[in-house]
Amino acid sequence: MVIGIKTVEERQADGLTGVIYRRKIATCANVLPRFLRQLGALQVDNVRLEEESWLDVQRRVLDVQSRCLTWTHLATMHEQATLHPSPRNPTWTEFVQHGTVAVTGLGSLGRLVEMFAHTFLSQGAKRSVRIMDGLLEERYGCPAP
16 A cells, blocks of 8 residues: 655656656555564565656657665565557557566565565556556447457
């Protein structure tokens, strides 16, 4: 659950590149299960995430990268997403997303945290796609088969 988002840096498009850059810090509720939070380092109420985005208005491409700032001494969590016009139909948008989670500072429990993070993030991505599909269907109707 997102508690708040603060834009910490923003650069408007210049005449040369047409790229708009933004860097934001999001504060989210810690969603780790209670039994994992028994580890002192994971026992925090909120998690901070950094998101950087580059919007190329001319090419109609949005690149987004995010990473966790809270547990950098224990893990690296990185996500990257790109939205761009589809080569098959320029009125369509293709969405490509991938991420990594590597826990290095928790010994054998690190694998358990990685598995939880993978499941949680995968479910969140699927939920986001379902929401977007629903919004598009609501706005434009069902796509032709």
